[in-house]
Amino acid sequence: MSGRISRDEAAHVARLARLRFSDDELDELAAQLSAVLDHAADVEALDVSGIEPTSHPQPLTDVTRADEVRPSLERDEVLAQAPSVAEGQFRVPPILGEAP
Amino acid sequence: MSGTPEREGTLADGWELVVGLEVHVELSTATKLFCGCANRFGDEPNTNVCPVCLGLPGSLPVVNAAAVDFAMRLGRALGCEVRPAVFARKNYFYPDMPKDYQISQYDQPTNTDGCLELPDGHVVGIERAHIEEDTGKTTHVGTGGRIHDADYALVDYNRAGVPLVEIVSRPDIRTAEQARTYVRELRAILLAIGVSDARMEEGSMRVDANVSVRPVGSNELRTRCEIKNLSSLRSLGRAIAFEADRHVDLWSGGERPRQETRHWDEAQGRTTPGRSKEDAEDYRYFQDPDLVPLAPSADQVAAIDAALPVLPAARRAGLLAAGVGAVSAEESALLVERDQDALVRAAVEVGADPGLTATRVCNDLAVDDWSKVTPDGLAALIGLETSGQITATQAKQVLAEMVEAGDDPAAIAERRGFQAMAGDDLAATVDQVIAGNPEEWQRFCSGDDAARKKLSGFFIGQVMRATRGQADGGAVNRLLRGRAELF
Numbered sequence: 001m002s003g004r005i006s007r008d009e010a011a012h013v014a015r016l017a018r019l020r021f022s023d024d025e026l027d028e029l030a031a032q033l034s035a036v037l038d039h040a041a042d043v044e045a046l047d048v049s050g051i052e053p054t055s056h057p058q059p060l061t062d063v064t065r066a067d068e069v070r071p072s073l074e075r076d077e078v079l080a081q082a083p084s085v086a087e088g089q090f091r092v093p094p095i096l097g098e099a100p
Numbered sequence: 101m102s103g104t105p106e107r108e109g110t111l112a113d114g115w116e117l118v119v120g121l122e123v124h125v126e127l128s129t130a131t132k133l134f135c136g137c138a139n140r141f142g143d144e145p146n147t148n149v150c151p152v153c154l155g156l157p158g159s160l161p162v163v164n165a166a167a168v169d170f171a172m173r174l175g176r177a178l179g180c181e182v183r184p185a186v187f188a189r190k191n192y193f194y195p196d197m198p199k200d201y202q203i204s205q206y207d208q209p210t211n212t213d214g215c216l217e218l219p220d221g222h223v224v225g226i227e228r229a230h231i232e233e234d235t236g237k238t239t240h241v242g243t244g245g246r247i248h249d250a251d252y253a254l255v256d257y258n259r260a261g262v263p264l265v266e267i268v269s270r271p272d273i274r275t276a277e278q279a280r281t282y283v284r285e286l287r288a289i290l291l292a293i294g295v296s297d298a299r300m301e302e303g304s305m306r307v308d309a310n311v312s313v314r315p316v317g318s319n320e321l322r323t324r325c326e327i328k329n330l331s332s333l334r335s336l337g338r339a340i341a342f343e344a345d346r347h348v349d350l351w352s353g354g355e356r357p358r359q360e361t362r363h364w365d366e367a368q369g370r371t372t373p374g375r376s377k378e379d380a381e382d383y384r385y386f387q388d389p390d391l392v393p394l395a396p397s398a399d400q401v402a403a404i405d406a407a408l409p410v411l412p413a414a415r416r417a418g419l420l421a422a423g424v425g426a427v428s429a430e431e432s433a434l435l436v437e438r439d440q441d442a443l444v445r446a447a448v449e450v451g452a453d454p455g456l457t458a459t460r461v462c463n464d465l466a467v468d469d470w471s472k473v474t475p476d477g478l479a480a481l482i483g484l485e486t487s488g489q490i491t492a493t494q495a496k497q498v499l500a501e502m503v504e505a506g507d508d509p510a511a512i513a514e515r516r517g518f519q520a521m522a523g524d525d526l527a528a529t530v531d532q533v534i535a536g537n538p539e540e541w542q543r544f545c546s547g548d549d550a551a552r553k554k555l556s557g558f559f560i561g562q563v564m565r566a567t568r569g570q571a572d573g574g575a576v577n578r579l580l581r582g583r584a585e586l587f
Binding site: 090 | 135136137148151164165166191208252255382387389
């Protein structure tokens with residue numbers, strides 16, 4: 001175990017993802033994440049000059065569609081999925097703070 | 101654009117303003133960026149939504165070809181390099197995006213390294229112009245409607261997934277006025293290339309300002325604050341001026357501003373602190389595995405270049421070249437903005453006086469539909485006015501009728517009984533008015549420029565009354581000055 005990721009860092013990442021873990025779990029995750037970074041460090045050590053970065057496993061680019069309107073869902077059907085609804089909208093708890 | 105009452109663009113001695121702008125522009129495509137839902141403002145809430153823009157499990161985004169084309173068009177109009185690009189997820193938790201991430205471009209945006217030249221020649225660098233999706237609209241409901249005393253919030257996802265381009269300028273803006281001019285010029289370009297309706301009041305063009313100050317002569321970039329919620333050019337100018345003063349006060353008092361987002365409060369005329377920017381790197385951007393890269397070919401870019409219309413800056417230069425350079429920069433910008441520059445140029449080409457044509461069109465042709473006014477008709481009207489056959493007031497009325505009926509100006513003037521008074525009749529009337537007001541005339545002859553200006557207004561008014569508006573104000577003024585031997 002290389003310790004590239006500390007327990008505090010693991011806790012920080014968990015907080016960003018809104019996940020809650022016990023201290024033991026955080027230790028375990030820190031070790032696993034460190035192992036992933038060890039692997040990334042191994043790959044990083046290779047000489048890749050002259051090789052195009054791979055941004056996607058499939059050799060595809062520019063998969064697009066024409067700008068043509070297609071039917072949307074029925075609003076009643078959409079809102080039926082929501083835990084709470086008001087005035088034709090999704091009703092959510094009061095949000096403290098602002099949009100990012 | 102009239103200036104605001106607030107002092108702008110001048111900072112306390114020794115300080116310089118440093119501003120960069122981030123402008124979000126909604127593209128006027130028929131559909132959203134990643135799904136076929138209609139991209140339409142003002143529909144009933146949550147009627148233009150589908151599994152993709154609602155972030156339902158198993159749905160897959162597919163890029164709208166028109167949105168990419170529009171974004172590249174804008175990039176080229178701003179002189180950017182169009183590059184291969186990839187989409188990334190910006191992860192955050194807020195109910196305006198049901199996926200809990202926004203698809204954007206991060207380290208490989210479509211457009212980079214452009215510039216925008218302001219009408220006065222000042223060049224503002226463009227760092228990037230990237231494609232991303234808009235978020236849903238959140239309404240806070242409760243006492244007062246403020247975020248912090250809301251009882252709950254309502255979310256409408258019609259806007260979620262609407263294609264945006266975010267244009268990020270370099271911190272090259274030095275005054276609040278320049279910031280406004282930059283936005284105006286950007287808007288003119290957007291309208292000219294037809295990729296957005298760019299309406300600030302409807303939110304299809306949204307501006308955030310990054311503001312800092314530094315001692316004059318320094319090249320450093322000091323702590324900046326990002327001001328949000330700027331919904332008009334007036335707010336933009338006022339907010340920048342306020343924020344700059346706040347920074348100067350802090351630095352002068354031995355303190356430093358905190359790097360944060362601030363909100364502009366239009367009613368109070370000040371910015372208030374919002375979110376701290378310390379967590380800015382915590383969006384955990386990564387490439388979206390559902391989307392493959394964009395790789396525009398050289399041919400594609402060449403085709404976009406070939407199809408670009410003449411841009412506003414070149415059109416203003418065209419006015420200048422046509423001899424309309426006598427008009428102010430404001431006037432020529434307005435003519436281009438209203439798409440009336442070609443009309444003015446064509447009228448000037450067939451002999452109309454350039455300055456008067458530009459002024460008449462700027463002031464008196466502010467209508468949506470002026471298709472019935474031809475260059476020949478406009479030139480004929482200006483001819484009637486410059487030759488003194490009709491007065492300025494009459495010319496305005498004739499022009500208004502030309503807009504409605506598209507008739508020949510001479511015919512309209514004749515039908516309405518318009519004619520400027522013949523020179524001899526007018527001179528006689530002027531003499532009568534002078535004789536009837538000896539005290540004013542004495543002061544006109546002996547006064548300074550300011551007094552004379554005031555009194556010429558008085559005399560012109562008297563002559564107008566005596567002639568029931570048939571006199572030409574300019575001609576009266578010339579007669580007055582002639583009689584006072586002021587040449």
